[in-house]
Amino acid sequence: MAPREATDDGLAARFWVGSLRRIAQRRSVILGYHGIGTAQRRDDVFRLLVSPAQFTLHLRLLSAAGFRFVTVAELADQLGADAPPPGLAAISFDDGMRDNFTTALPILRRLGIRATVYVAAGLIGGYSPWIATGPAAEILREDEIRGLADEGWEIGAHTMTHPDMSVLDYEQCTAEIERGRETLEEITGQQTLTFAYPFGRYGPEAIAAVRTAGFRAAVTIGSGSWSRLELTRAMISAGDPIGLVMLKLTDRYEPLVSSPPLRFVRRASKHLRSAIANRPHGDDPRPPGPPAY
Secondary structure (H helix, E strand, O other), X not given: OOOHHHHHHHHHHHHHHHHHHHXXXXXXXXXXXXXXXXXXXXXXXXXXXXXXXXXXXXXXHHHHOOOEEEOHHHHHHOOOOOOOOOOEEEEEEEEOEOHHHHHHHHHHHHHOOOOEEEEOHHHOOOEOOOOOOOHHHEEOOHHHHHHHHHOOOEEEEOOOOOXXXXXXXXXXXXXXXXXXXXXXXXXXXXXXXXXXXHHHOOOHHHHHHHHHHOOOEEEOOOOOOOOOOOEOOEEOOOOOOHHHHHHHHOOOHHHHHOOHHHHHHHHHHHHHHHHHHOOOOOOOOOOOOOOOO
16 A cells, blocks of 8 residues: 555645646646745745745646646737637746756756746846845846757846836836847847736836837736736745645636735735845845835
């Protein structure tokens, strides 16, 4: 007889695969990550680093459920009047963490999956403002961005300085978009096809600037929309159990957390994490930043 733990794991896997298979029959999904790695909780207060084991589990469950993996640009190519055909899954990363190359790439390569990475061009070769000092905070270097492009990954735009675009006017949005895109295209020699709004925040001016820039599509966070410039995306964090990942993939998460009690809890939690993240880090020259999504 199989050990109880192994049997329980097998039953759980079958349950989640079955649930994902039903999702795949109804819709496509875009998953968003930041880093793939580990760090002390005090160094990753926004839970941006998903462990390699957790990330691999997500990919294997999606694959077993019959999802077909594409880049965000490829998914956008299949958008109809309302939504893409069901059964597509796009894996995306925000900011351009260096572990996307050192850790995520080997995992995805073994599984035959290409991803999309949205690089904040002004951070290239530097450090994330939202993770404490150390290797876990490193941002992709130029040669690593080219390496990802050579592997068939899509290199997407994520502005130059990662601002909150909801507070910028049209000219400021355009400058951020164009500077970021030009930098990435100079590095890769390829056209940058899609865009991700930093923090998932944007307004009419940002949408207009993205439209004028001619991007094929733009992704946001949990909007539940398949509008070409506001594509829904499930952002996954280190603290998400698989059941919560499922909620995010079905667009049930946002309505739940938008309820008044949970809104209060999230706001209080965000303020606490910001206070912790903005504490002094000795001689660390990086500016503190707002919570990343």
